[in-house]
Amino acid sequence: MNRITRTLALITVDAVAVNAALFLALWLRFDGVIKPVYINGALRLVPLATLFYIASFYSFRLYNRLWQYASINELLAIVTATLVGTMASVSLAYFRMVGGTFPLPRSIFALWTILIIALVGLSRLSWRLFREYRFPMVRNGGRxxxxxxxxxxxxxxxxxxRSRSNGYGSEAHPVGFVDDDPNKQGRTLYGLPVLGTRDDIPRLVEDFGIEEIVIAMPSVRGKIIREIVExxxxxxxxxxxxxxxxxLLDGSVKVDPIREIRIEDILGREPVQVDLAAMAGYLAGEVVLVTGAGGSIGSELCRQxxxxxxxxxxxxxxxxxxIYEIHQELSRSFPDIELVQAVVDVKDEAAVDQLFRKYKPAVVFHAAAHKHVPLMEMNPAEAIKNNVLGTRVVARAADKHRSKVFVLISTDKAVxxxxxxxxSKRVAEMVVQEMARRSKxxxxAVRFGNVLGSRGSVVPLFQRQIAAGGPVTVTHPEMTRYFMTIPEAVQLVIQAGALVRGGEIFVLDMGEPVKILDLARSMIILSGYEPGRDIEIVFTGVRPGEKLYEEILTAGEGVNATSHERIFIARPEEFDVARLERFLWLVSQPSWRADMAGVEELLRLVLPGFRVDKGQELVQLGEVVSFGKEVIRGHAL
Known part of the structure; x- marks a missing residue:
């Protein structure tokens, strides 16, 4: 049925409803015995009144709505349109708009209005009822x-x-709900009963022959999802x-609204709310430089x-x-954006300076860094050169060539x-803070924890180990980490860039920490295996430089709130600038080469308490801090 035919059909139905309602109102008012004078009055009134009602319905767009999805808003529209039509009809009847009055009792108009609302509403609701109940919900042989x-x-x-619009066809039918809310127990929703709580799921699966379970709690914490998975x-x-x-917003769900559960779901994070206007305000039309653009964080920064x-x-x-790969991707996705490929080592001061002199970037995101903890323990001097000196080289160039904003991507491991x-990342933060004191x-810096899917992270490692049949290796049963998705972390980094005033260390709300052992178990279960039976979990011991618990803040820092509910500003502890300058001078000497002991000794110039414990089960120099929206234990917001 095309749009014009559909509209004409609805107008016809409404016209019949208006006429039928008037004569039904007369019949109810006079108990079935209607005097001829009232019948004549109704016959004179109803043609023009019908036009008034149809015009009112049209004005309120009752013919432009999808009535198969009718809800309370559509009912309110019917009520409002009918009242407007009634007002016009009353004016016609009592203010002599057309050659004399129409002798009808005033009560008729009240009854008429109620009946029109009922009949028109029923005509619309019937389409939704037909759509939803044309097939029985429970089918023998269905899933x-x-x-x-x-x-x-x-x-x-x-x-x-019910609508069968999600691709399941007639092969599936819901038998009921489970919900932990005691007020919902024993009640029904869309004709389906609430059968119990999540603890009843195993029994219900057996009793009803459940073949599929759909988790419909999109805003619940990942801890709850993990428990349901278990x-x-x-x-x-x-x-x-x-x-x-x-x-839905970032485009990762395109067709089927119900999908297989993923590792992101059991880690569970609330959606990021961003100020798009503020973000676009400092990026649109500007020259933007992203270092480390080929890495997991850097490439996502480029996309966003x-x-x-x-x-x-x-x-x-x-x-x-x-760099070639991200350039090819962006060229396809953003053909109108001018791109520059720069294969440059951030430690090469001359090359970086030349790049800044040529393009004059206004916004710099410095994501280039060595991030692999055990690998940097084996190559400590390279960690210092790349992470500290590289940061200083890019920061100096930004200052020299008058960039507007410089954002260092840091890590919770700097705490x-x-x-x-x-x-090395903590010293890089110090470099940025010192530059902020004397630069326009x-x-x-933006500090956050682990990101899912980054190169060298635990999730792809576990995936490879599970695919190989195990074992899955976990360093320690109490090893705990914070996790974010890469797009989420990058959105918050870009948002933090809009909040920069100079010298801040922004701290992202990382939510609840997750035990790596729980993560391993959940990934094995989601892969269809039984932990300990199909896939073994082996504890390998804490690696050099690792802590069981990552921290977002030191015990002496604390935080201040920002205008964004998930971005905070650390109140960093003071450091000795002279010692920092001495450290930077020493490590920048062409002849500097140091083994582990030498690097540790040198780092103690700027980090007096620094030490590297190898093999201890717990290395922790400060208080463990659990970071959330409102409270950081031991730190007042």
């Missing part, structure tokens, strides 16, 4: 589905199954999830920065293949560092 969560998201999933494990039911709004329309985007990196990598460029 039985249990929905976890009887809230708005669960209701949406139930509607999806409960569902062993039931034999396929586990799927309704994605959160973040997935390109989306804000920079005048020129410079892709700087030391690896030619990775109370026990590794060479962490110590606004310098800042």
């Amino acid at each position: 039985a589905v249990l929905i976890v969560g009887a809230g708005d998201a669960g209701a949406m999933v139930a509607r999806e199954f 409960i569902c494990h062993g039931t034999g039911a396929e586990l799927r999830i309704l994605p959160g709004i973040y997935d 920065v390109a989306g804000f329309g920079p005048g020129l985007l410079i892709l700087l990196g030391h690896g030619e293949n990775s 109370n560092p026990t590794s060479i990598m962490g110590a 460029t606004r310098f800042a």
Whole structure:
């Protein structure tokens, strides 16, 4: 049915409803015995009144709505349009708009209005009822589905199954919900009962022959998702999830709204809310430089920065293949953005200076760094040269050529560092803070934890080990880390860039820490295996430089809030600038070569408490800090 035919059909239905409602109102008012004078009055009134009602319905766009999705908003539109039509009809009847009055009791108009609302509303609701109930919900032989969560998201999933618009066809049907809310127990939603709590899932799977479980709690914490995964494990039911709004916004969910559960779901993070206007304000039309552009963080920075329309985007990196690959990707995705490929070592002061002199970048994101903790323990001097001296070279060039904003990508391992990598990043933060004190460029650092999917991270390692049949190696049963997705971390980094005033160390809200052992178990379960039976978990011992618990702040820092609820500013401890300058002078000498002991001794110039413990089960120089939205234990916001 095309649009014109559909509109004419609805107008016809409404015209019949208006006429029928008037005569039904007369019949109810006079108990079926209607005097001829009232019938004549109604016959004179109803043609013009019908036109008034149809015009009102048209004005309120009742013929432009998808009535198969009718809700309370559509009902309110019907009520409002009908009241406007009634007002016009009353005016016609009592103010002699057309040759005399129409003798009808005033009560008729009240009844008429109510009946029009009922009949027109019923005509629209009937289409939705037909659409949702044209097939019975429970089909013999179909795949039985249990929905976890009887809230708005669960209701949406139930509607999806009813409408058959989600690709499941007639092969699946929901049998009910589970929800931990005691007020929902024993109640029904869309005709489906709330059968119990999540602890009842194994019993319900057996009782109802459940073949699929859909988690419909898109905003719940990852800890809850992990618990549900553990409960569902062993039931034999396929586990799927309704994605959160973040997935929908960043384009990772395109067709099927219900997908297989992923590792991001069990880590669980609330969607990032960003100030797009502020972000675009300092990036649009500007020359933007991203160092380390071929890495996991750097490449995502390039993708997201390109989306804000920079005048020129410079892709700087030391690896030619990775720079080539991100350039090819961005050329396809953003053909209108001018790109520059710069294969440059950030330690090469002359090359970096030449690049800045030629392009004059206004915004610099410095993501180039060596980040692999055990590898840097074996190459400590290279960690210092790349992470510290490289940062100083790029920062000096930004200052010299008057860049507006410089953002260093730092790490939670810079807090109370026990590794060479962490110590090198803390010194890099000091370099940026010192530059901020005497430069017109606004310098800042952004500190966050592990990102999912980055090169060398634990998640791809576990995936490879599971694919190989195990074992999965975990360093220690109490090893705990914070996690973020790469797009989320980069969004917050870019947002922090809009907040820079000079010298800040921004700290991102990392949510709840996750035990690596729990992560390993969950990944094995999601791969369809039984931990300890199909895939073994082996503890290998804490590696050199590692801590069991990562920290976001030192005990002496504390934080201040910003205008963004998930970005905070650390109040950093003071450091000796003279010692920092002495350190930088020593390590920048062409002849400087140092072994581990020499690097440790040198780092103690600027980090007096620094030490590297190898093999201890717990290395921790400060208080463990749990970072959340409102409270950091031991630190008042």
